[in-house]
Amino acid sequence: MRAPDNPVFAKGDVLLAVENVSLGFGGVKALTDVSFDIRKSEIRAIIGPNGAGKTSMLNCINGFYYPTEGRITFKGVKRPKMRPYEAARGGIARTFQNVALFKSMSTLDNIMAGRSIKMHSNFFWQLFRHGPAMKEEVEHRRFVEEIIDFLEIQHIRKTPVGRLPYGLQKRVELGRALAMEPELLLLDEPMAGMNLEEKEDMSRFILEVNQQYGTTIALIEHDMGVVMDLSDRVVVLEYGRKIADGTPSEVKGDQRVIDAYLGVAH
């Protein structure tokens, strides 16, 4: 794999900026006036108690929802209202809280499906599975095999993912997102429901993706140990509002965060 090289955006520049974003569904306000930014090549954690609006935030970023107010700037350009596939083509990949793999396909095909946007051979060659179509298939297979090696899932290459245990499914889902060579990778609770060993593996993969390929990562996670160890900066949401933003140690000491998690004495 090679890092997506974009000379305009060096490490540390703002890759994605969320400015005064509000999101409402009828009378329910999921997000209220949230602003933060994600810088190139950092690991940015979004945390908060249940129902704080973390997943809604990710859904806004990758185009499932369009904010009712405020704006999202990606790579310095204000984003128009867009469909999720347009966000994907713009370089935003994502994994889901509850695994959303293509269950009947093998691990290999799932990750190959993640390469769909990179494949361009036309319908005619696809019909004959020959010439450019086959050449492209092999080229991308090589790339996918690198991801498979990286995630250490060689042994389940041809297993339909529906039959895999949960931890491995999460890993395949990460692989599928990586296949898109994203500039921004959104991980929605990548370690939910995992045991310690699986969490350690997943943490290692996240760090390696970030360090080797310089991929910017935004992750939602409930395991505070993981969040504090992995992330460069943390943004804390509660009831759809931002209550803290900063390095893990700053956030950890913030009284409002402690109150949000532990409750306040009345």
Added chain:
Amino acid sequence: MLYREAGQFKTNYVADSAIFPLRQDRIGLGLIIIAAYALAFLGNSFLLQAVMIPFLVFSLASIGLNILTGYTGLLSLGTGAFMGVGAYACYKLMTAFPEVNVIVWIFVSGFFSAAIGALFGLPSLRIKGFYLAVATLAAQFFLQWCFIRIPWLVNYNVSGALDAPLRTLFGTPIMGPNATPQTRYLVVLTIVILLTWLASNLVHGRIGRMWIAIRDMDLAAELMGIRPLQTKLLAFAVSSYYCGVAGALLVFLWYGGAEYDVFNINQSFFILFMVIIGGLGSLIGSFFGAALIFILPIVLGIVLPAIMSPFGISVGADVIEHLRFMIVGALIIFFLIVEPHGLARLWQIGKQKLLVWPFPY
């Protein structure tokens, strides 16, 4: 013991991503194709005309519906109508331009049903499941209405029926009253093999993965950058192309002539049952489904009297007819209980068991 994976090493990605990675499978497929061609010279005209030609035609239509319903997960009840579009388009084309070979027109007529199919596939962006089935039902009724009400489609023929004109290939009649079942069988077989091969290439490549992605998890597919509308419309178009060609073959190379009512809603259901029983999302399942639903009743009609007569039981043709329905119905339920994923899944399990036989795993 002959069916083993051992010793067949793949040393490059082309070999590893082959559609039939196992040498034994490739040999088996070759033998089946040779046998199918040999049947043209060994089988009698009843076997070819009443069993094999319709079996192949229905298999082709099932492949078409399977691409849409099995691979892309979009339920359609318009199959009969899309077959009709192919048949009527083929009729118009070959009577308007008789100098062009009819084989060309059979393939071209599929494009007309592809266009109509894509048009009626537009609602699929917003609705799915039963609701989409109802939307395609509109196609079924509307198109059938067109077949009845637009006399231009049958060249103002007073009977309102399509009839197969005499057409030749290399001087041999392949269509019309003078064409023998043998030549028609060979033409149908070649077309079905060619189109099955193309379908198999499609579903095993990028496009097939996009279809399955839409079926399995459409939200995630969209997040992979897969455009839902284009992918679904492509499935509708390809599916309807296959149905259209099947429809043209059905009228002109099997029946020799037909009226609008062969493309009614029953035909749509008939093909849908074949796809479900054969196996959703499987090309070989389309053949199995067509065999079970179409050939099995014929076989029973011959076999039942034969096994009853030695016991001195002589039954009337009507009783045999009833028994046929009962047995086929019971078998359909039996197979669906044993393997809800269809005969193709049973076939796959059987092959996997055979690979490690006599050991359980």
